[in-house]
Amino acid sequence: MLAILPGIFGSDVVWKNGPTDFLREIFKITEIKNVYDLESAVSQTTSKWLKPKFMQKWHGYSLLDKCKKEGLTKLIMGSELAKGRQPKQKHYDAAIIIGYRKERIQKRINYLIKLCEQGIVFDRIYLLGSTRNLKISTEVGKSSSSTFSKKNVPIEDLWDEVAKPNSLKKVQVEIIKIHKILTEFGATSAKLLRTVMERYNGDTKGKKFLIVTDGRSACSRASLSKKVLEPYEIELETVWQACSIDDESIEDVLVGISKCLLHLRR
Numbered sequence: 235m236l237a238i239l240p241g242i243f244g245s246d247v248v249w250k251n252g253p254t255d256f257l258r259e260i261f262k263i264t265e266i267k268n269v270y271d272l273e274s275a276v277s278q279t280t281s282k283w284l285k286p287k288f289m290q291k292w293h294g295y296s297l298l299d300k301c302k303k304e305g306l307t308k309l310i311m312g313s314e315l316a317k318g319r320q321p322k323q324k325h326y327d328a329a330i331i332i333g334y335r336k337e338r339i340q341k342r343i344n345y346l347i348k349l350c351e352q353g354i355v356f357d358r359i360y361l362l363g364s365t366r367n368l369k370i371s372t373e374v375g376k377s378s379s380s381t382f383s384k385k386n387v388p389i390e391d392l393w394d395e396v397a398k399p400n401s402l403k404k405v406q407v408e409i410i411k412i413h414k415i416l417t418e419f420g421a422t423s424a425k426l427l428r429t430v431m432e433r434y435n436g437d438t439k440g441k442k443f444l445i446v447t448d449g450r451s452a453c454s455r456a457s458l459s460k461k462v463l464e465p466y467e468i469e470l471e472t473v474w475q476a477c478s479i480d481d482e483s484i485e486d487v488l489v490g491i492s493k494c495l496l497h498l499r500r
Contacts (some may be wrong), residue, residue: 243471244447244456245494247314252439256313257491264298264488272499274355279492281415283485298485306484315449315487318476325355326471330430332362332423332455334414336387339363341448343396345475349446350402356444359407362426363389364414384435419459419493428463438466445472449479450486453494461497 248257253269258412261269266278283297298306310316333339346359390409410429414419431438443463447455456472463470479487 237399242250244319244452244474245460245498248453248491249498256309259309260306260454260488260491263302263309271496276492276495276499278496283488283492303484306488307480310479310484310487315452316477316479317475319452319473320350321354321444321473322471323442324353325442325446326357328358328360328430329356329444329446330360330362330427330459331389331446333389334364334422335403336392338448338451339387339389340396341393341475342446343392345403345448345473346446347396347398348475349473354444355401356405359405360430361389361393361407361409362423362430363409363411364422365411403418419496420454423455423458424462427459431463431466438468440467440468440469443471445470447472447474449477450483451475451490454490454497457494459495473500 246254248254248260249272252271253388257275258269261267263340267339269275269278290468302401331339331342331346333342350356389411393409410426412422412425413431415425434441445455445459452472452474459470459472475487
């Protein structure tokens with residue numbers, strides 16, 4: 235079994251043997267009713283919060299009206315997703331950052347550096363990414379293609395560009411990338427996490443790992459990591475930096491919560 239420390243999973247923001255008060259308020263605003271168990275939560279959130287597969291941000295389509303966005307923004311900005319979560323320990327065997335988009339990776343790297351400056355120590359750092367670049371093939375999307383592709387910068391480039399404290403320069407850093415897998419949600423991240431575990435040749439029991447993410451992805455990243463890493467008998471913790479969440483990122487948060495519920499449904 236996975237070693238469980240008090241309050242270390244980002245998924246506990248939304249689900250603790252049932253929906254938290256925070257998630258119930260989100261359900262109320264988005265008009266989701268009669269959630270009795272995880273199965274009904276997954277069914278309703280995936281149908282109401284996830285856009286059709288062919289829909290992307292550049293299509294300018296929103297599932298929420300102005301009133302719902304305003305209500306959700308106020309609610310989420312007062313939640314732990316926006317306030318952030320700090321590490322509970324001072325030393326970890328490894329810190330892990332998973333990222334595929336420039337903006338998200340930069341935030342996670344910056345937070346990792348901040349943690350080092352606060353005295354948090356890591357024996358190793360794993361930067362996990364993808365070799366697949368997103369492309370827009372439709373005529374409508376061509377005008378956005380060059381801008382969008384710039385958001386997919388190799389994770390190693392972002393790491394090399396950032397200023398680091400001397401303590402961090404001494405830490406062993408390993409970059410692992412695989413071709414993005416187009417199957418179920420989280421398949422690429424799951425494979426990357428298992429690849430990290432393979433580096434330890436079975437010697438993972440009792441080791442402490444820190445997943446560094448951001449508020450938008452905290453729930454989904456934490457629940458997926460917990461699900462994938464459970465057999466390795468490690469101490470797993472997920473942290474993220476306080477952040478601002480506006481009308482434009484509200485739907486990202488809902489997608490993250492919906493994916494979290496999917497991961498929790500074994």
